Structure formats: structure tokens, C-alpha cells
Amino acid sequence: MSGYNYSLNYIDELESEAIYVLREVWSQFQNPVILFSGGKDSIVVTHLAKKAFYPSKIPFALMHVDTGHNFPETIKFRDDLIEELDARLIVGSVQESIDEGRVLEEKGKNATRNALQITTLLDAIESNKVDCAIGGGRRDEEKARAKERFFSHRDDFGQWDPKNQRPELWNLFNGKHFEGEHFRAFPISNWTEMDVWNYILRENIEIPSLYLAHEREVVWRQNSWIPKSEFLILEDNEEIVTKKIRFRTLGDITITGGIESNADTIEKVVEEVSAMRQTERGNRSDDKRSETAMEDRKKQGYF
């Protein structure tokens, strides 16, 4: 035993922590689901869930809030993964929420369905009797998230009250709740963007090709390359060009901006991210609306 070092490296420690959180969720809730966006963070959470319950299959359904403004690649990726995992998929449709008159579509050039997702998500949580929605949120993403708990309590309106969160000490999580309330759980709270990429590389996790550099028709808007899509309305002074780009985060096709890049393998992406001087959400126009945009959406029940 002497000379042997009984310590984990940081990626193994983060992995162990995330697996522990996922097992706590499974043990403390009746009907937990993974909020699956098709983005790398929710893919990593799903991968960790596979490990946490091996050799059992993953015990959580995957819930996807479909804005109708997806990258086609995201939907294909989602369906392939569901098949591979033999898991259940729950889809909450923003289009249905609009059709049912639950929400109103935004108008204008920068209209997005981002805010509308909140209603669809909360409706899907309620109608499926979900008591815990597991997300890929990380504390390093945005300042409103720096104080987020692993187990985050939502009231019976699905809202997050930053002043009424349970203290979390050691690794003793308290998921007790009343009928109608639910929790969000964030197994990779302590991971940074870099950690996620290093883990994807190490574990050889499959991710949508959108994250790797590829040729695409785009328009320059709000400091990033917005992809051409059926929803894009061009301004007079804007023009479509073809660029080699990749995406750092994946949201709606209408608001997710790409960056110019030649990183067409995960190795190159890791290299590029480590040299990166802009935060990843810097290319998301939904966060640019005001200084507290994320915090406001979060209070209403955003992921």
C-alpha cells in the first residue's frame, strides 16, 4: 500500500460526484426525467446516467421541449440516442402550446420561442407528473447559476425563488417535497465548459456534428454567425455567406450563433476551447437582452 496514491484526478472526481447525484435523484423521487435538449451538457448527463445504473438500463425518461425551431441534426441525434438507450421519450411541443393559445408567438426580426418554452416545459412536467427534472446546467455558465443547488426546489408554479433555496451541506441532499412541487437536479453543477469537453474527448462520447467545424450558410448578426433557416428573416443590409463554422452551444436555430472555426475533430475543439477568450453563451442572443436576462427567465422556470 505504501507509495500508492489513493486520490482521484479531477475528472474522475467530478464523474463520481455526478453519478452520486443521479443515484440520489433516482432514490429520492418517484418520477424523475432527464431534460434532453440535444446539447452537449444533456448528452453528458445522459452518458453519466448510463454509467450510474449499469448493468441496468437508464431508468429515466428523456424529456425534450421541442420549440419547432430545431436544427434537423438535433432531432435525428435525439431519436438515435433514444433507440440506443431503449429509453422513453417525452416531447413537449411549443407549437402545440401556441396552437392551444397557452402562449403567444413573439413578433419581429429577433423573435424567438425561447421564452415560450417555459410554459411548455412546466405543462409537460405537470401532465407527466414529473417530480424531478434533471438538467445539464452548470454553475460556471452564467452568474445567475453560480448559487444554484444540486437539488433545486421549485414551487407549485414551477418557479425558482433564489431566496428560498434549501441549504446544501456535504453531500446530504434533501429532495422532500409536497404534491405539485418539483425539483430540478444538476449533476454536473461543478463542471466547466472545459471539463465537459475534456470528458467528451476522454469518453469518446458521440455528439451532434454541429459542434464540429463545417461549411454552412450564415448571416452576421449580433456578433455571431446565425444559420440560414426557414425562420430567418433577412434585413436589407444583411447577406447570406458561406463560412466554416461550429456551434459552442445548441439552442434554437433562430438564435444560436456559430463561430468561425477549423476545429473539425473533438481534439481540435478541446484545443480551441482552452484558448478561447469569450464565454460560450456570448453567442446566444437570448442572453444579450439585458444584464439579468438569464436570472429573469430562471425565476419563471427556465432550465
Next chain:
Amino acid sequence: MSIKDNQLLRFTTAGSVDDGKSTLIGRLLYDSKSIFEDQIEAVESTSKKKGHEGIDLALFTDGLRDEREQGITIDVAYRYFTTPKRKFIIADTPGHIQYTRNMVTGASTANAAIILVDARHGVIEQTKRHAFIASLLQIPHLIVCINKMDLVDFEEEAYNNVLSQFEDFSTKLFVKDVRFIPISALMGDNVVNRSENMSWYQGAPLLHTLETLHISSDVNIVDSRFPVQTVLRPQRDEFIDYRGYAGRIASGIFRIGDEITVMPSGFTSKIKAINGPNGELEEVFAPMSVSMTLEDDIDVARGDMLVRTKNKPEPSQEMEVMLCWLNSESAKARTKYTVRHTSNEQTGIIKEVVYKIDINTLGRKFDDDDIAMNDICKVKIRTVKPLMIDSYRENRVTGSIILIDQRTNETVAAGMIV
């Protein structure tokens, strides 16, 4: 050594509004190049608006709108940075007296604590309180940063004063490793870069200290404890009789073939196989998340603990606990609480308040049974069924509990078993 072999160090910072804590964290992040350009631009523009010359480093750790409006921090915020040597998680906690509960929360998972002392004022009551909490929560490493050295002309005397003042009262504390570093967070002296203004200081700057603290031996590798989180019973033909006990090793080491006892039932068996996140393993240790199978088909459920047969924790229904009250509603006599200990939960009551700590003098107050928010006291707790406990001093995982109010479901207290 490649980056992937780097360790993770969690540290907490305690300080009050004016001692430069936010500036120090901002300085660590900024000088270690952990801040992105768009964040720097945002802070530069806010600094200008507020009439600061240059960049106000404290703004990097500015959080939710509520506290931006109030100008104070209301809770624990977590920050991240990485150097070529380590990954760091900062639990950033406000330090005034009413925030004892936040400090306790931030300290609960920390390997190290940074305590800030204003070089002009020396050790004050608040410093003692912070050091006491670090000691109570058994943070293995304490780093006392004597800040604002630029305001005392970088004189060694201010540093020496703090050293002797600190040593006067720290004999009552239980901290294994205490270090003192003279810094100026504002000017950057001895934070990331060595100070050119204090040649009398021979020690390492703060970041280098954080990068080289020896933390491997902080984990208890002697007492093998494995609280079972959940039982894996795959509904697949090839695993028809499989019963895997899944959990995170609280302390110690387990190997295939080890003789184990299941607590509290007392059944014994041997470890047949161990699955780690990447396949089968011969030997596993804290804090790995694993699943184990046993030679014998015995009854094991969530809340049970697998331990080495030759080294068992004490099953107890009565325990003395150092309790920190976290809730705005005071503790009630004869009220039932859920006592959460590892993956185990039992109903319990606070039987008796032995004494309360006066957080200012650190003296003991007897005959005061009222337990209110931010109080720290020694109590006796009785549970309906036994918990498999160790003392917190020996084991931070199997020595800690929380109390949950059964009426509100809120976490109302944190406890360290004496």
C-alpha cells in the same frame, strides 16, 4: 504530468463587506487568466459607470440582481478556475455574523479555507469566528491572508502582529495546517505573483500555496464505509440474478474478497465483484462511485452500510452533536425531525441542549435552550432507530447529519457528531 492527472481542490473564502474578499477572488481569477474577454469588457464598462479608475475586480464575482441592488452577498456562490496544476472550486461566502449558516455550508465540502484579515485592524472577533467555523467543520488547511498590506507600507510588523494574535487564540482550535500570507489583493502582491514590495516574506504566494497543498492524505483511507444508495436489479436475461449495491465510498478502501458486514443487520459476506464507472475493478477507494456484488444472497437496501468486518462504526440511537441552526424558525422542543445520515433517514428529536457557543467570544453558554438561526450549540439527539455513526473528527462523511423539518420539508440544521 498531464492535465488529466490534476487534482481538484475545493476552498472556501470568508470575509466581510470591506475586507477585500471579492477583490481577492477577482484577482485570483483575473491573474490566472480564468476570465473571458466579454466578462472583462462588461466589468470594465460597469467600473467606468461607477467612476472607478481602471477595473474593479470585485465586480467579477457579482451575482444575482437582488444582491447587486443591495450591494451585499446573500448566499454561497461557487466559482471555478483551473491552472496547469489543479482545478479549483471556490465556495464564496459572506462573512458577517448573520451569515454563519452560509459559512458552514461553504465549509462543509472544503479542503482549505482562506480567512482574510485587514492588515490595519489585525485579528478581530470576526476572524476568530471564521477560524472557529473552519475548525468546527474540520477543514484540513487554513490560509490566513493578511490583506491590504499596501495600506501599511508593506511593513513586516503588521504581519507579525497578526501571527501572534492568531496564535494566542488558535490553540483552542483543531486545525492541522495553518499558514499566513501577506497580500494586497488590490495591487496583486503575493496573490498569483510574488510581491516585489515584501522581500522579508520568504513563503509562497497564495496561488502557489493552493496549487501545492498536500490534500491526498485528507481523505480517510483507514475506515472502510460504503453507504448503499440504491440496489441495481437489471431486468435483462444475462443479469437475471444480479444484485448490485450502488453507492459512493464514504471512506477507506475495498477490495474483491474483503470480508464485509452489512450494518445494521449484521449479516456478513465477501465482496465478489466491483464495478467502477469504467468497468470492473479489483480495488476501490473514497470518493469513488461504484457498485458491488456479494458472494451471498443477503438482504441489503438503501440506508444500509457495508463496512469491513474488523472495523465497524458505532450503531447509535443517542448522539452528541455540534449543531448549526440554518432556519429562520427556531428549534422546537419535542418536535420530530428527519435525521439524514449518509443514505439513511430516521426520525429523531433534540433531547437536550448541552451548551451554546457565544459566536463572538467563543465561550460556552449554559442554561440557554433556545436555538435560533445561525446558533451553534452542542445538543443530544435521539433517533427512533440506530444510525451507523463515526465522529466527525475522524470521518466528515459518516460523522455528519442534517435535520429536516417534517412539516415544511426544509433543511433546518446541520450537525457534526462529536
